[in-house]
Amino acid sequence: MPRDFNRIVLGLAVFLALVLTPVWTNLFRSVPPLQDPEIATRNIPGKDKCVLPSVEMKVTHMNLLNQWRDSVVRNDQRDYATADGRHFDMSLSRTCMNCHTDKAKFCDRCHNALAVNPYCWDCHVEPLVQPASMGTEVR
Numbered sequence: 001m002p003r004d005f006n007r008i009v010l011g012l013a014v015f016l017a018l019v020l021t022p023v024w025t026n027l028f029r030s031v032p033p034l035q036d037p038e039i040a041t042r043n044i045p046g047k048d049k050c051v052l053p054s055v056e057m058k059v060t061h062m063n064l065l066n067q068w069r070d071s072v073v074r075n076d077q078r079d080y081a082t083a084d085g086r087h088f089d090m091s092l093s094r095t096c097m098n099c100h101t102d103k104a105k106f107c108d109r110c111h112n113a114l115a116v117n118p119y120c121w122d123c124h125v126e127p128l129v130q131p132a133s134m135g136t137e138v139r
């Protein structure tokens, strides 16, 4: 063992601690955890399924909304039939937000985390938050 063994080890330890400062300070910093979007109606019969299967909605909800808007605005066609025979009124506020009643706990949780900021709410009414079982009041 070299004579300076202890001092070398101590020196290395100090060196490593300093170099890794960003790592260990991060370990102890309280980062707010990413929160999952809240599915308010998961257990409410009739409202427990999205328009399309959830995996599809995750990726394509913005396309579906565009499709709905075009259908309503251009063709005055408001009825959307799903493959499994359900019918929805093509409406952002009256339909989507009737199940996803709390925009902040649903839409915003994803969008904020990803810095997406849809401009829809400049015109469309953001619903008043109510228990999901009561549906959404639209004015």
Ligand code: HEC
Pocket: 037, 039, 041, 042, 046, 047, 048, 049, 050, 051, 053, 054, 055, 057, 058, 061, 064, 065, 088, 092, 095, 096, 097, 098, 099, 100
């Ligand atoms: C009838 C109630 C209902 C309607 C109407 C509805 N949703 Fe959903 N939505 C749900 C439920 C329930 C889930 C979760 C389903 C699951 O986990 O299988 C869901 C899932 C989703 C997801 C995926 C969330 C995730 O974390 O997996 C997105 C995005 C979504 N909906 C957006 C929309 C949009 C946009 C509309 C309107 C075009 C809409 N939903 C209309 C009930 C609804």
Ligand code: HEC
Pocket: 037, 058, 061, 062, 065, 096, 097, 100, 106, 107, 108, 110, 111, 114, 116, 117, 118, 119, 120
């Ligand atoms: C599971 C996460 C998730 C949920 C929940 C979610 N979104 Fe999104 N949304 C995204 C992502 C990711 C994008 C961006 C996709 C991209 O840029 O390609 C997006 C984009 C959009 C866009 C297009 C915005 C743009 O600038 O292109 C609209 C409109 C939109 N979301 C509406 C909604 C509405 C309304 C809700 C609530 C009913 C909702 N989303 C809930 C993840 C989510």
Ligand code: HEC
Pocket: 065, 066, 068, 069, 072, 073, 090, 091, 092, 093, 094, 118, 119, 120, 121, 122, 123, 124
């Ligand atoms: C400049 C104002 C404005 C903005 C911004 C806007 N819309 Fe609209 N939207 C309208 C108007 C007006 C209608 C027609 C309402 C009707 O005939 O029921 C409409 C209709 C719709 C419809 C069908 C009817 C309904 O009740 O929802 C959908 C779906 C829709 N818009 C989605 C969106 C989405 C998604 C965004 C954001 C990406 C968006 N809109 C941004 C003004 C706007």
